[in-house]
Amino acid sequence: MPKAKKRKAPITNNIIVDPSSSKPQARRTLIRRFHVLLKKKAQLEHQLSNDDGSKHPHGSLTEVKLALTEVGNEIEELGGLEAYQRMSSIGQGNDRGGGSEKYLISWLKEMMIHETCQRLKQRHLLLEVGALKPDNYRSCTSWLDAAPMDLKSRHPDILEQDFLTLDQSSHRAKWDTISLSLVLNFVPEASDRGRMLRYAHNMLKEGGYLFLALPLPCVENSRYLTFEHFRLLMSSIGFNELKSRWKHSGKMVYYLYEKTSPVQTEMDFSKKQILRSGNRNNFVVLIRD
Template structure:
């Protein structure tokens, strides 16, 4: 009788990062691995869901269930979403350059938003999606009214909420600015990333602003996304780029967009299209109905 094939142990068993570690490499390793696992978990759950709806027998479902259990176990070993949040929070420390909110605040001041608010005696309504700290905008409370939100709140003042599950009619044209800092790249499905951007457009007031921060390789080294393609995609949703910041060899890219009317384009954003050859990552944003 042939021996049963031994399953490979999760590769993270060799380098599980200590969530309390503040080493940049440990943080990046944990975050990258968590992204891979979450995407695989979503794919397996979708496969099992489709299999359950089918009347045809599918011997691959048992294997998929086993794989899903292994993925969920590895996620648990890594500390789950809470560990990811801790690593990201460490990365926002002043010793690492501070959080991305400093760029948003600076840009809003450059376009005189603070002066407009003071003149009109009102505060700028900002929805901060993926907030790891409750007080990122405490220095601007005289003119910014920030609502921090995250999938799993780490503080009583952070609203625990899935952005994609927000009531669209309730939030339509409600916000002056929406911040998606290191959020879009954490969404497992490419079509949900597109849906997130469309939801943000719907929730912003006319002339409102979207702040988008991504790891630079998502745009600079993707097989399916380039700077030019991202610009066309954002224009098609109805976002006009006002500001951008990144540097060659850097880790992040930051954008500030203004909500406008969607621009018609001949580019099909509903399907993947290889834009660069070579050894690239697979990050992509898809727009589907």
């Protein structure tokens, strides 16, 4: 009698996390798991959309579909994007140091943007991508006009919209500042991260600003990124670093860039390059046509 085939283990390792928990460790575990699952989901969907009948890394076409279903089921079991947003929103509470907008507001005020706007009776146009609350900038309404948006809106005043599907022609050179706070690291595909940064450059006015907030390990502990490599990558798109804030014992890094002309470099940002060895993460941003 032929020996029964051993069923393959699921490609995901389920982590039991209560999505309603507000404990920092539980929240970080959930968010990290979402990143892994969404990246895997994007890889599997890419394999299906480019199917040429050849062998897939995850087996046959049927097995790829099964793996995709398992990933989708785990995402739903963890509460979907709603759970991710809820955890992120908890992290923005005042009892946890407040949201990243306080750094952007502080930097804009250091550059006297608020005084210039009030003197000229103009409003500074801010596109807030990944907004979890509609009123993060309510203290600045006299000089700043914020347009909050997110993939899944949690409030009627937050536009439900994928930044990567925004019409580029209607948004070209429209915004004074674009905020990508804990957004870039949530994009599953490395090439889409690069595309997001290039879109932001296109949508900013000349001399406009990009505010970027990332988990510190994305830059400090990646095998494919260093602080210098990331600075050169951003410069190649056309972003000049004006401000940065982070510390070795911290969890976040905050950047403020000014839109400039792209700087030519001999470095190839379209491919992964191992820059550091050891126990590192795989976060990377790729710039492709």
